[in-house]
Structure formats: C-alpha cells, structure tokens
Amino acid sequence: MxxxxxxxxxxxxxxxxxxxxxxxxxxxxxxxxxxxxxxxxxxxxxxxxxxxxxxxxxxxxxxxxxxxxxxxxxxxxxxxxxxxxxxxxxxxxxxxxxxxxxxxxxxxxxxxxxxxxxxxxxxxxxxxxxxxxxxxxxxxxxxxxxxxxxxxxxxxxxxxxxxxxxxxxxxxxxGEVFPNNDQIDSITVTKKLPQIYYLTSGLLKFKSDSNRKPNPDTSEEDIEELKSIIHLQMNHSSDQESTDVDIFEEYYGELFxxxxxxxxxxxxxxxxxxxxxxxxxxxxxxxxxxxxxxxxxxxxxxx
Missing domain, CATH: 3.40.50.720 (NAD(P)-binding Rossmann-like Domain)
Structure with missing residues (x-):
C-alpha cells in the first residue's frame, strides 16, 4: 500500500x-x-x-x-x-x-x-x-x-x-424489472418487452413457486407448469406481438x-x-x- x-x-x-x-x-x-x-x-x-x-x-x-x-x-x-x-x-x-x-x-x-x-x-x-x-x-x-x-x-x-x-x-x-408475480392475474404489462423476457420471467416464477429450478427427473411436469406460467404472463401483456407462447417450443427441452x-x-x-x-x-x-x-x-x- x-x-x-x-x-x-x-x-x-x-x-x-x-x-x-x-x-x-x-x-x-x-x-x-x-x-x-x-x-x-x-x-x-x-x-x-x-x-x-x-x-x-x-x-x-x-x-x-x-x-x-x-x-x-x-x-x-x-x-x-x-x-x-x-x-x-x-x-x-x-x-x-x-x-x-x-x-x-x-x-x-x-x-x-x-x-x-x-x-x-x-x-x-x-x-x-x-x-x-x-x-x-x-x-x-x-x-x-x-x-x-x-x-x-x-x-x-x-x-x-x-x-x-x-x-x-x-x-x-x-424487483421492478422482474416482479415476483404473486398475484399474476392482477398484473398487466403495458410496455413492449422482448419475447425472451417472458421466458426469463416464467422461469423465475417457476423457481419461486417450486423453490427449485426445472429438474430433469420431473421434466415433463415441469415443462407443462412452465408453459402455463408463461401463457398467463403473456396473456396479461398489452403487446400483441408477444402473445404466442408457442415461440418457446424450441427452448423447453433445454432448460435443465x-x-x-x-x-x-x-x-x-x-x-x-x-x-x-x-x-x-x-x-x-x-x-x-x-x-x-x-x-x-x-x-x-x-x-
């Protein structure tokens, strides 16, 4: 020094x-x-x-x-x-x-x-x-x-x-970028967000709800749960270009x-x-x- x-x-x-x-x-x-x-x-x-x-x-x-x-x-x-x-x-x-x-x-x-x-x-x-x-x-x-x-x-x-x-x-x-989404039905996203944001937000909510990341041992159940979360989040978006949950089909099998x-x-x-x-x-x-x-x-x- x-x-x-x-x-x-x-x-x-x-x-x-x-x-x-x-x-x-x-x-x-x-x-x-x-x-x-x-x-x-x-x-x-x-x-x-x-x-x-x-x-x-x-x-x-x-x-x-x-x-x-x-x-x-x-x-x-x-x-x-x-x-x-x-x-x-x-x-x-x-x-x-x-x-x-x-x-x-x-x-x-x-x-x-x-x-x-x-x-x-x-x-x-x-x-x-x-x-x-x-x-x-x-x-x-x-x-x-x-x-x-x-x-x-x-x-x-x-x-x-x-x-x-x-x-x-x-x-x-x-917490402003990625809210916990505890009350997802009351959340409406009003600004345009990149589509990849919804995958991230869905993964974070999955981890918050399950206290773990998606697991290879329960892959089928975890993928269905993740799809459901993302579908709800995107339905509450005012950005109509980002409401097709099927855009993530190529991702689901590679998130483990x-x-x-x-x-x-x-x-x-x-x-x-x-x-x-x-x-x-x-x-x-x-x-x-x-x-x-x-x-x-x-x-x-x-x-």
Missing amino acids: SNNGDVVLTIEERKVYDRQIRLWGYDGQNKLRSLNVLLIGMQGLGAEIAKNLILSGVNSITLKDHTSVSILDRCSQFLIPRDSEERNRAKASLNAAQKLNPNVKVKADTTPIEENVDSFITLFDVVIATECSSSTYKRLSEVCRKANVMIFIADVYGLFGYFYQDVNFTHSLY CELSPTTSIIGAMVSQTAINTVMNKPVSNYNVFFYDHVKHEGTFYLL
Missing part, C-alpha cells in the same frame, strides 16, 4: 499481471487490485465467475453458499473435486479457487445471504448473486442501491441464461441443469462487464442481458 492508502502492485504482481497491464494499463490493474467482491451461489455459474475474477487479480472474493454439493454440480462445477469430502459448496470450492491465484484473498462463507443482507453487503464493492430466490434478488437490489454497491444478478437454465446489472443506480431496480457452454458465456459476460465497470467503462445504457441459445446471440436491453 502507498502512504495515501492506494493499492500499489508488487514487482511479483506486475509480472503475474503483465498481459493485463498491457491491455488496460497499470491504473486499471490497480483498481482491480483494490476490489472486494461478494459472490453468492457456487454452482456452475458461480464457479465460472469466480475463476474469471480471481485470475483477473481482484483484492478479495468471498464465496457465499450455504447449500450442499449435489449430483447436478457435476454438470459444470469444475472447482469441486470429485473426491471432495467437504459437503458445503463454498468450502468445497475454496482450495481450487485459491490455487488459481495466490495473490487474491479467497474466502468461504456458509451463512445464508437472507440472514445478513443488510450487515454484510456494505463490506464489498461489487456483489454478484446467483442461485437465489426472486425475493432475495429483490432485497439485494434494494440494499445495494441504497449502499451504492454495484450489483450483478445472474442465472443459467440449461442452455439459456441472463443477467441484470445495477451499476449507475439510475435504472429500474431488479447448469450446462457448461452457457455458464461460460454468462460467466464471461458478467465478469467482463463488472471489470469494465470498475475501469469506468460500464454498459451504462442497459440493465439486462439475455443469451438466446436458439438464435446463438446475446443482447443487452434497457427494461
């Missing part, structure tokens, strides 16, 4: 981050080196984001997950060894994550985020949340906005994924587990967007990104 409290890279760190310093400069790497990140959720997407940020050279990253390792983690969670005896996902990921870059402080936290949202968030510069409920995302969005903490919220469903960002604190809060191709794409987008924001190059005119695997494209929207 320098006398004024700014981070100063050591000679060893300059060697490690030489290529990055050439890309975004010494001052940019210094900004990263002072960054403290909270990453919530250590399934496949969380592992991908953790890898990217640890390799980039942030100061610290806290892996927060209170859940246990499951067989579904084998689809894309590469930080957890197959022979690991540690059952908590954050702790099981800790050793491999730390080996990626000894210069970064990597910590594990097993307390559910719902138990310490208000007291915990202000310790960080950036919060990245995955694998949470819609109500938790809504609360995190509100708390981070109040504390001026940048937040990214992301999820992957099979070959589909999205993320939301609040980095300049002027656009809609997460967190698959590596999509965790790589969404994880890279979240990580790079967070890094760019820290470098004062935010994607400031948009707040939601959708990856559409059928069209093989990702698009930012302002919702």
Whole structure:
C-alpha cells in the first residue's frame, strides 16, 4: 500500500499481471487490485465467475453458499473435486479457487445471504448473486442501491441464461424489472418487452413457486407448469406481438441443469462487464442481458 492508502502492485504482481497491464494499463490493474467482491451461489455459474475474477487479480472474493454439493454440480462445477469430502459448496470450492491465484484473498462463507443482507453487503464493492430466490434478488437490489454497491444478478437454465446489472443506480431496480408475480392475474404489462423476457420471467416464477429450478427427473411436469406460467404472463401483456407462447417450443427441452457452454458465456459476460465497470467503462445504457441459445446471440436491453 502507498502512504495515501492506494493499492500499489508488487514487482511479483506486475509480472503475474503483465498481459493485463498491457491491455488496460497499470491504473486499471490497480483498481482491480483494490476490489472486494461478494459472490453468492457456487454452482456452475458461480464457479465460472469466480475463476474469471480471481485470475483477473481482484483484492478479495468471498464465496457465499450455504447449500450442499449435489449430483447436478457435476454438470459444470469444475472447482469441486470429485473426491471432495467437504459437503458445503463454498468450502468445497475454496482450495481450487485459491490455487488459481495466490495473490487474491479467497474466502468461504456458509451463512445464508437472507440472514445478513443488510450487515454484510456494505463490506464489498461489487456483489454478484446467483442461485437465489426472486425475493432475495429483490432485497439485494434494494440494499445495494441504497449502499451504492454495484450489483450483478445472474442465472443459467440449461442452455439459456441472463443477467441484470445495477451499476449507475439510475435504472429500474431488479424487483421492478422482474416482479415476483404473486398475484399474476392482477398484473398487466403495458410496455413492449422482448419475447425472451417472458421466458426469463416464467422461469423465475417457476423457481419461486417450486423453490427449485426445472429438474430433469420431473421434466415433463415441469415443462407443462412452465408453459402455463408463461401463457398467463403473456396473456396479461398489452403487446400483441408477444402473445404466442408457442415461440418457446424450441427452448423447453433445454432448460435443465447448469450446462457448461452457457455458464461460460454468462460467466464471461458478467465478469467482463463488472471489470469494465470498475475501469469506468460500464454498459451504462442497459440493465439486462439475455443469451438466446436458439438464435446463438446475446443482447443487452434497457427494461
């Protein structure tokens, strides 16, 4: 550290981050080196984001997950060894994550985020949340906005994924973009929305209602339930161009587990967007990104 409290890279760190310093400069790497990140959720997407940020050279990253390792983690969670005896996902990921870059402080936290949202968030510069409920995302969005903490919220469903960002604190809060839809019959959408929005909103409501994502073991029942949710949501839209639920037929069979191709794409987008924001190059005119695997494209929207 320098006398004024700014981070100063050591000679060893300059060697490690030489290529990055050439890309975004010494001052940019210094900004990263002072960054403290909270990453919530250590399934496949969380592992991908953790890898990217640890390799980039942030100061610290806290892996927060209170859940246990499951067989579904084998689809894309590469930080957890197959022979690991540690059952908590954050702790099981800790050793491999730390080996990626000894210069970064990597910590594990097993307390559910719902138990310490208000007291915990202000310790960080950036919060990245995955694998949470819609109500938790809504609360995190509100708390981070109040504390001026940048937040990214992301999820992957099979070959589909999205993320939301609040980095300049002027656009809609997460709960305004994706309402919980507890009273879906009373909701009428009055603004034009991209069709892929309704798939995302339907998946979020499915998770909120079922307390889980669609599962391969119950795929037929889950697809029918998801179709019903999306049909109701689209019927309450005033955008007549977006009322054909059959547009998602190609998607339904590919919304199970967190698959590596999509965790790589969404994880890279979240990580790079967070890094760019820290470098004062935010994607400031948009707040939601959708990856559409059928069209093989990702698009930012302002919702």
